[in-house]
Amino acid sequence: MKKKSFILSRIINILVSAVQIIMGLYIVLKLFGAAEVPFVHWIYTLSAPLLAPFKGIFHSILFQESYYLDLSAVFALIVYSIAGYVLVRLALVIESRG
Structure with a gap:
């Protein structure tokens, strides 16, 4: 019996993981x-196109005059994670049929 490759789901998983890492680093650095x-x-430059659709959705929070939490970036990370999960599941369904 030939083992299935599931290459599409792996590629999507790698891309989503890269986006999550970039977004996570952006949030922590900010x-x-x-x-x-x-x-x-470099991280800010990489994250700029990822954050563009979410810019201004939420106001950022300033803690103790020095900690800046970008809630739009947190929301973007959540949306990209959910979208990635859905795409990986969809790819697995498609690949398992083929």
Whole structure:
């Protein structure tokens, strides 16, 4: 019996994981007010197109004058995670039939 590959679901899973990592790093770096060093700038640049559809949905929260929580980014992370889960499940259904 030939083992099924499930390549599409793996690719989607890898892409969603990359998006989750970028978004998670963005949220943490913003929360703790990371300095504008090259790595931080790179993460902000990578996350900008991912955050664009969600910009301004929620107001950000400022804690103790130095901790900045971008609620729109948190919401974007949740939406991308749910969409990724649905896409992976759909890909698994399609691949298991083929």
